[in-house]
Amino acid sequence: MASRTDLAYTVIDGGSITTPKGFKAGGLHCGLKKTTRHDLGAIVCEVPAAAAGVYTLNQVQAAPLKVTKESVGEAGTLRAVLVNSGNANACTGAQGEEDAYRMRDDFAAQLGVTPHQVAVASTGVIGETLKMDRVSSGMAELPARLAATPDAADDFCQAILTTDLVEKSVCVALPIGGKTVHIAGAAKGSGMIHPNMATMLGFVTTDAAIGSEPLAALLRQATDVTFNMITVDGDTSTNDMLLAMASGLAGNEALSEAHPDYAAFASALIYVCEVLAKAIARDGEGATKLVEVKVRGARSDASARAIAKTVIGSSLVKSAVFGADANWGRIIAAVGRAGEPIDPETIDIRIGAIVTLEQSRPVAFDEEAALAYLKGDTVEIHVDLHVGEGEAVAWGCDLTYDYVRINAAYRT
Amino acid sequence: MASRTDLAYTVIDGGSITTPKGFKAGGLHCGLKKTTRHDLGAIVCEVPAAAAGVYTLNQVQAAPLKVTKESVGEAGTLRAVLVNSGNANACTGAQGEEDAYRMRDDFAAQLGVTPHQVAVASTGVIGETLKMDRVSSGMAELPARLAATPDAADDFCQAILTTDLVEKSVCVALPIGGKTVHIAGAAKGSGMIHPNMATMLGFVTTDAAIGSEPLAALLRQATDVTFNMITVDGDTSTNDMLLAMASGLAGNEALSEAHPDYAAFASALIYVCEVLAKAIARDGEGATKLVEVKVRGARSDASARAIAKTVIGSSLVKSAVFGADANWGRIIAAVGRAGEPIDPETIDIRIGAIVTLEQSRPVAFDEEAALAYLKGDTVEIHVDLHVGEGEAVAWGCDLTYDYVRINAAYRT
Numbered sequence: 001m002a003s004r005t006d007l008a009y010t011v012i013d014g015g016s017i018t019t020p021k022g023f024k025a026g027g028l029h030c031g032l033k034k035t036t037r038h039d040l041g042a043i044v045c046e047v048p049a050a051a052a053g054v055y056t057l058n059q060v061q062a063a064p065l066k067v068t069k070e071s072v073g074e075a076g077t078l079r080a081v082l083v084n085s086g087n088a089n090a091c092t093g094a095q096g097e098e099d100a101y102r103m104r105d106d107f108a109a110q111l112g113v114t115p116h117q118v119a120v121a122s123t124g125v126i127g128e129t130l131k132m133d134r135v136s137s138g139m140a141e142l143p144a145r146l147a148a149t150p151d152a153a154d155d156f157c158q159a160i161l162t163t164d165l166v167e168k169s170v171c172v173a174l175p176i177g178g179k180t181v182h183i184a185g186a187a188k189g190s191g192m193i194h195p196n197m198a199t200m201l202g203f204v205t206t207d208a209a210i211g212s213e214p215l216a217a218l219l220r221q222a223t224d225v226t227f228n229m230i231t232v233d234g235d236t237s238t239n240d241m242l243l244a245m246a247s248g249l250a251g252n253e254a255l256s257e258a259h260p261d262y263a264a265f266a267s268a269l270i271y272v273c274e275v276l277a278k279a280i281a282r283d284g285e286g287a288t289k290l291v292e293v294k295v296r297g298a299r300s301d302a303s304a305r306a307i308a309k310t311v312i313g314s315s316l317v318k319s320a321v322f323g324a325d326a327n328w329g330r331i332i333a334a335v336g337r338a339g340e341p342i343d344p345e346t347i348d349i350r351i352g353a354i355v356t357l358e359q360s361r362p363v364a365f366d367e368e369a370a371l372a373y374l375k376g377d378t379v380e381i382h383v384d385l386h387v388g389e390g391e392a393v394a395w396g397c398d399l400t401y402d403y404v405r406i407n408a409a410y411r412t
Numbered sequence: 413m414a415s416r417t418d419l420a421y422t423v424i425d426g427g428s429i430t431t432p433k434g435f436k437a438g439g440l441h442c443g444l445k446k447t448t449r450h451d452l453g454a455i456v457c458e459v460p461a462a463a464a465g466v467y468t469l470n471q472v473q474a475a476p477l478k479v480t481k482e483s484v485g486e487a488g489t490l491r492a493v494l495v496n497s498g499n500a501n502a503c504t505g506a507q508g509e510e511d512a513y514r515m516r517d518d519f520a521a522q523l524g525v526t527p528h529q530v531a532v533a534s535t536g537v538i539g540e541t542l543k544m545d546r547v548s549s550g551m552a553e554l555p556a557r558l559a560a561t562p563d564a565a566d567d568f569c570q571a572i573l574t575t576d577l578v579e580k581s582v583c584v585a586l587p588i589g590g591k592t593v594h595i596a597g598a599a600k601g602s603g604m605i606h607p608n609m610a611t612m613l614g615f616v617t618t619d620a621a622i623g624s625e626p627l628a629a630l631l632r633q634a635t636d637v638t639f640n641m642i643t644v645d646g647d648t649s650t651n652d653m654l655l656a657m658a659s660g661l662a663g664n665e666a667l668s669e670a671h672p673d674y675a676a677f678a679s680a681l682i683y684v685c686e687v688l689a690k691a692i693a694r695d696g697e698g699a700t701k702l703v704e705v706k707v708r709g710a711r712s713d714a715s716a717r718a719i720a721k722t723v724i725g726s727s728l729v730k731s732a733v734f735g736a737d738a739n740w741g742r743i744i745a746a747v748g749r750a751g752e753p754i755d756p757e758t759i760d761i762r763i764g765a766i767v768t769l770e771q772s773r774p775v776a777f778d779e780e781a782a783l784a785y786l787k788g789d790t791v792e793i794h795v796d797l798h799v800g801e802g803e804a805v806a807w808g809c810d811l812t813y814d815y816v817r818i819n820a821a822y823r824t
Contacts, residue, residue: 059748060744091769092774093772126741126745238745315727329500332472336470357503360472399819404815404816408731408737409737
């Protein structure tokens with residue numbers, strides 16, 4: 001993804017989750033997916049990495065969530081995370097839990113680490129038990145495939161995908177107290193995307209020295225303005241999980257709130273999460289474009305977030321964007337039903353640079369120019385409410401024939 | 413619609429909004445729609461009818477809402493309601509308000525009644541001012557078209573449609589204190605349907621004698637379990653309005669809570685609203701079938717309603733129904749994210765008669781039978797939570813290619 005050097009961090013072109021010191025990754029096809037795409041992968045750290053997780057708030061949670069929460073909660077460190085796609089291991093009862101524990105314990109044994117130093121994650125179909133013979137064969141082969149190379153990182157990124165079309169990965173570097181620290185991330189997500197406190201699957205690696213508590217705080221803060229601000233279809237998954245692992249091998253003095261570079265690290269972490277979140281939105285099931293809704297002038301940031309998420313989640317707005325129709329009426333209707341304090345007479349709406357509504361009054365605009373803009377691969381919708389200073393950005397995608405096609409035929 | 417005589421009321425086949433004594437209706441094409449379908453209609457009562465309204469909770473409200481609230485609020489009676497389709501008269505500023513008042517005042521003058529005895533309603537595109545010359549020509553011609561015939565009622569029903577495919581109307585009769593009372597209704601709605609305290613446009617006529625206050629109370633009660641329980645796309649309109657008018661010409665002793673037939677009247681009114689609400693859901697934009705979600709065993713009825721609406725609103729569930737895929741995983745995922753108290757281990761899910769989940773464990777089922785059932789024109793989804801006695805029913809439709817086609821090209 002594009003290079004950005006105007007900030008305190010530098011985007012590393014070609015960087016990956018194995019760029020931070022201490023991390024290897026890998027992936028292979030063990031047979032859970034019907035295609036030949038990889039479906040089993042792992043990230044392994046050569047030292048115990050400080051770890052933090054954010055998980056779905058769906059009350060129905062998949063078995064691997066329980067196991068991973070237990071592992072991360074145990075000591076706040078992880079040596080590895082094992083991920084399968086093709087099967088969510090959700091609503092699979094006692095058998096599902098047994099399988100998730102067996103994935104954790106067997107992989108830990110192969111790596112020669114204790115079970116609670118391994119996290120597990122699954123994504124795919126709900127309600128089918130795992131083909132554990134295939135997972136076991138894959139696990140046996142996986143350690144030999146682990147490497148700190150871009151290719152091995154790509155193998156991992158492919159292994160976590162379901163209906164995604166593209167792999168999603170990013171890496172940045174920044175100076176922390178004179179040492180170079182890297183933060184990298186990989187994610188998957190295309191359908192059942194409406195994260196609530198977490199997202200589908202996201203993995204962040206860093207070689208920064210940082211304890212698991214400040215890491216958890218920063219991860220939650222970053223999640224609130226990135227993964228929690230995207231939606232593909234309004235459906236919150238049973239398997240959402242974002243895990244961060246910090247190896248500490250960059251050699252910096254451990255980061256805490258008192259550290260002078262704490263804010264710089266936080267901002268770089270937000271950037272990494274934002275790139276991944278936007279990549280998930282752009283790769284939403286059936287999507288042809290990324291939609292970015294920017295709300296300002298709300299009573300508070302929280303209010304702006306609620307309004308931005310209502311607009312980005314509107315099926316009518318999403319369909320209009322697909323049809324390249326500058327239908328601002330659907331945008332203002334969504335703003336009005338968000339349940340947040342607004343003044344219905346003071347709303348401005350801009351689509352890209354095209355002003356369509358000022359102080360809630362339609363503005364004549366160039367339909368040809370609007371059509372041309374809406375046919376692009378990124379559409380920005382700006383809403384200014386003029387009732388306060390709150391602002392927020394949300395990301396989503398258009399609603400297309402392909403979304404229906406993909407989801408009308410997913411399971412069968 | 414089908415005859416039902418097992419209840420305290422009888423469905424009148426061929427009945428319409430002009431069956432209750434005192435009402436005439438009519439409709440014509442004045443040129444607001446590009447097609448030749450009617451786009452201007454009215455219901456007129458020969459006496460002042462007790463009136464009550466329920467309106468959208470969207471904070472952005474169209475001009476006719478303001479005018480109608482003023483009319484209904486003035487004396488609690490109405491002589492007429494004038495409706496146009498093809499233009500919502502929403503976000504049209506001072507000009508829009510002026511136009512809505514002019515519709516009310518001019519039509520009142522033609523009928524020889526006072527302005528506040530006329531309500532107005534609009535539906536269609538947001539943000540364009542009304543072509544008032546066309547509306548005026550139509551209004552001049554309309555009084556001569558009004559009649560108490562089924563054909564005239566049909567003309568009205570057609571005049572209020574937008575992307576709807578079918579007209580929606582129902583009529584019942586019941587004895588009230590020895591007199592025969594009729595309740596009839598007409599409605600429209602196909603897109604931007606996620607009513608919050610009201611629905612798109614609904615009109616109920618009755619010849620019962622009832623004051624505007626008990627009528628308003630019963631209308632709100634009926635709305636909560638009917639129109640407020642349907643969703644097509646999760647978008648609440650700026651123009652939602654449900655109006656009831658009672659002529660009193662049935663000659664019954666005025667209905668109040670103390671009247672022995674009050675409950676029978678309430679139940680007949682709920683039936684009328686339910687028929688119309690289900691008809692809107694079945695005629696949802698692009699829909700190929702009606703989906704009915706029945707939740708029981710929730711902590712409370714309110715909780716059951718929230719869960720039922722979350723399931724019926726899930727794009728993933730809706731796509732699966734379109735694809736005739738018995739994808740109960742998406743149903744339980746929606747139940748889990750509804751934010752209501754559940755026990756994730758005690759959920760039963762049944763699709764029609766086919767049990768797919770018992771106590772949150774998958775049950776092997778006949779995929780062929782499920783496919784055959786899901787290909788029908790009505791799909792029932794039953795969820796039993798086993799945590800209480802609360803229950804609710806919600807109605808919606810499937811998400812199809814046609815929904816996207818219709819909404820990707822609506823305005824342009």
